[in-house]
Amino acid sequence: MSDAQQVGGIDRRWVYLLVAVGALLPVLIPMGLPILTTPAVEALFQRVESFGPQDVLMLSFDYGPSSAPELDPMADAILRHCFTRGVRVVVLALFPLGGPNMAQGSLDRVTGEFSVEEGRDFVYLGYKDGAQAVMRRMAEDISAAFPRDHRGIPLKEIPLMQEVRGYPQIGVAVSLATGILGEYWANLVNAQFGQTVAVGATAVSAPKYYTYLKAGQMIGLLGGLKGAAEYEELLASAYPELRDRARVARRGMDVQSIVHLIIIVFILLGNVFYVLSRSERTRAGGRLGPR
Amino acid sequence: MDLVSAWVAAFLTLAIYSFLYKDNPLYRFAESLFVGLSLGYEIGIVLHRTIIPNLFQKLAADPGRNWYLVIGGVLGIMLYLRYVQRVSFLGRWALAVYMGYFVGVELMQRLHGDVLPQVKDTMLPLLPLSLASVQNLLVLVGVLSVLVYFYFSRPHTGILRPVSRLGIWFIMVCFGASFGYTVMARISLLVGRLTFLVDDWVRPTLAAILG
Numbered sequence: 283m284s285d286a287q288q289v290g291g292i293d294r295r296w297v298y299l300l301v302a303v304g305a306l307l308p309v310l311i312p313m314g315l316p317i318l319t320t321p322a323v324e325a326l327f328q329r330v331e332s333f334g335p336q337d338v339l340m341l342s343f344d345y346g347p348s349s350a351p352e353l354d355p356m357a358d359a360i361l362r363h364c365f366t367r368g369v370r371v372v373v374l375a376l377f378p379l380g381g382p383n384m385a386q387g388s389l390d391r392v393t394g395e396f397s398v399e400e401g402r403d404f405v406y407l408g409y410k411d412g413a414q415a416v417m418r419r420m421a422e423d424i425s426a427a428f429p430r431d432h433r434g435i436p437l438k439e440i441p442l443m444q445e446v447r448g449y450p451q452i453g454v455a456v457s458l459a460t461g462i463l464g465e466y467w468a469n470l471v472n473a474q475f476g477q478t479v480a481v482g483a484t485a486v487s488a489p490k491y492y493t494y495l496k497a498g499q500m501i502g503l504l505g506g507l508k509g510a511a512e513y514e515e516l517l518a519s520a521y522p523e524l525r526d527r528a529r530v531a532r533r534g535m536d537v538q539s540i541v542h543l544i545i546i547v548f549i550l551l552g553n554v555f556y557v558l559s560r561s562e563r564t565r566a567g568g569r570l571g572p573r
Numbered sequence: 574m575d576l577v578s579a580w581v582a583a584f585l586t587l588a589i590y591s592f593l594y595k596d597n598p599l600y601r602f603a604e605s606l607f608v609g610l611s612l613g614y615e616i617g618i619v620l621h622r623t624i625i626p627n628l629f630q631k632l633a634a635d636p637g638r639n640w641y642l643v644i645g646g647v648l649g650i651m652l653y654l655r656y657v658q659r660v661s662f663l664g665r666w667a668l669a670v671y672m673g674y675f676v677g678v679e680l681m682q683r684l685h686g687d688v689l690p691q692v693k694d695t696m697l698p699l700l701p702l703s704l705a706s707v708q709n710l711l712v713l714v715g716v717l718s719v720l721v722y723f724y725f726s727r728p729h730t731g732i733l734r735p736v737s738r739l740g741i742w743f744i745m746v747c748f749g750a751s752f753g754y755t756v757m758a759r760i761s762l763l764v765g766r767l768t769f770l771v772d773d774w775v776r777p778t779l780a781a782i783l784g
Contacts, residue, residue: 298593305760309767351765352758378615382622411623414678469686485758489751497694499686506754507761534764541760 297548304544308536315536322495323512326480326502329454330360331520335368338446340455343373343388344413344463346380349484353458355510355531356482357388359517360456362528365396365403366521370442372452374407374428376416376463382409382432395527401431401440408432413463414470421449421475449477454501458482468494482509511535576777583774586766715743 330339341360345353364371373389375381389406398404407428410416419427424446425437437443445451455477457467464481468491472479478501483491485506495503504513510531518525518532588603628646631639648667655664695716697709721733722740729737 295594301763305763305767306771309764309771348762351768352761378618379611380614382618409618409622411619414682466682469690470682473686473690474682485754485761486751488754489747493691493694497690499690506757507764508757530768534761534768537764537767538757538760541763542756545756 301541301544304540305537308533308540312533313536313539314532315539317511317515317532317535319512319516322492322503322505323509324502324516326454326456326504327363327513327516327520329478329480329501330363330367330369333364333367333369333453335370337453338370338372338442338451339364340372340374340452342455342457342459342463342467343375343381343385344377344457344459344461345384345484346377346460347384348380349460350384351534352484352507352510353460353482354384354388355507355534356504356513357384357458358392358530359510359513359528360482361388361392362395362524363513363517363521365392365398366524368403369453370402371404372407372424372442372446373404375409376413377460378409378411385409386432401435402442405437405440405442406432407437414466417466417471421471421477424448449475452477454478454480456480456482460484460487464491465494468499472499480504507531507534507538576781579774579777583770586770590766714739719743 333339339360341357343357361371363369373385375385377384385406389404393400393404400406407424408431410427416427425443428437430436431440431443449455449471455467455471457464457479459465459467459481460483464483464487467479467481471477480500480502481491481494482504483506485508488503488505488509491500491503491505494500504510511534514528514530514532517528585603585606588599589607591597592600628642632642648670651663651667652671653664654667655661695712697712699706699710699713718736718740720740722729722737722744724733724737727733
């Protein structure tokens with residue numbers, strides 16, 4: 283076996299180890315690499331910026347723990363943005379496998395930082411099964427889909443929900459989604475009911491949402507941890523007092539940058555060694571192509 | 574998160590990651606535990622947040638007004654009759670109702686919310702010439718060439734051959750973007766676990782030991 287083949291055939295566990303070390307270092311020692319923002323994220327941020335205490339944002343937790351590292355920072359940043367501006371929030375969960383816990387966890391983390399009152403400044407409706415049916419029902423009457431909030435209090439007794447009957451009273455509906463649920467907000471809630479929609483998607487799903495964004499079916503898109511980091515960056519720039527709190531995703535992007543560099547180096551090295559070993563085989567009179 | 578929970582979660586995290594070295598009993602234990610817990614969680618949440626409040630409690634509260642809910646409940650039970658050989662055909666009836674409903678809902682939703690807006694978004698102005706019109710032309714060429722690639726009723730010869738080849742290039746660019754995003758997603762999950770291990774496990778443990 284030639285030198286090139288030997289190096290190219292390195293045990294993949296060495297690659298894992300290098301990625302682990304590259305990922306761990308920025309977690310231990312944050313580097314604060316710059317975050318560049320994109321129009322898709324700025325659009326949602328600016329929409330929330332234009333809101334005031336009379337406006338309501340709907341935040342749907344359509345993901346579970348497996349997507350939490352990407353979507354939790356988005357949820358926290360959006361909630362902080364709303365509460366800082368006095369925008370009221372209607373929270374719900376449509377993803378069965380952990381959605382309710384994700385919503386409760388985010389509210390627990392953020393509401394303690396602000397002097398907000400449940401029922402007046404925000405409402406958590408809880409979880410309801412049957413995503414599309416729930417979305418349709420909410421267009422007619424939110425209380426028909428969620429007769430009570432997560433504490434069991436009837437919606438008609440909650441001050442905020444006395445003003446919010448359905449989509450017409452919602453300024454923008456933001457879905458933090460894994461899988462197909464985010465699509466329903468665009469191709470059902472926006473297309474059929476004209477509700478302004480934005481989606482925070484896992485990075486795996488993000489490419490498909492660009493078609494909805496470009497077609498005007500969504501006003502904003504936060505794609506994966508990068509989207510969350512961009513929103514945190516915009517929030518920290520506009521509200522410096524939140525800089526230390528809105529940093530989970532920005533810190534994660536340090537890791538992304540280092541690990542992506544490692545991956546790029548390995549892709550380049552892999553191709554170089556492939557070409558070298560191929561040319562060695564050609565010189566030795568062997569057949570072309572990988573063995 | 575209290576320290577005991579953090580230790581349990583850290584143990585399970587490391588057990589899962591131990592697969593990267595090689596398959597082992599700890600990994601299989603953590604994997605099986607995850608599958609079992611996920612299934613139990615989902616059953617519990619659907620039972621307590623949907624079936625009990627939306628079916629049983631409503632029927633108990635006002636059976637005269639909510640009688641129609643029995644239909645849904647019976648159809649749901651019928652789905653499980655597929656496991657009883659003598660009456661398994663009843664499971665197909667319930668499935669047929671479910672499919673009919675879902676196809677009806679989904680068909681209109683896809684047509685109205687996906688096909689029409691996306692077709693409309695490809696009908697873009699190509700004149701007057703500008704950077705925007707060049708982008709619009711790129712979108713148009715991309716859509717048409719990819720559609721030609723997926724046209725299988727004629728062999729890709731003659732003019733169809735270069736156009737379908739161009740379509741492959743557009744598809745490859747799309748796959749590349751998707752793969753890049755997928756890598757980012759997987760690294761994000763690693764970030765989440767490492768952050769947990771450092772912030773919620775190692776640091777509190779050291780703090781507890783060192784006082």
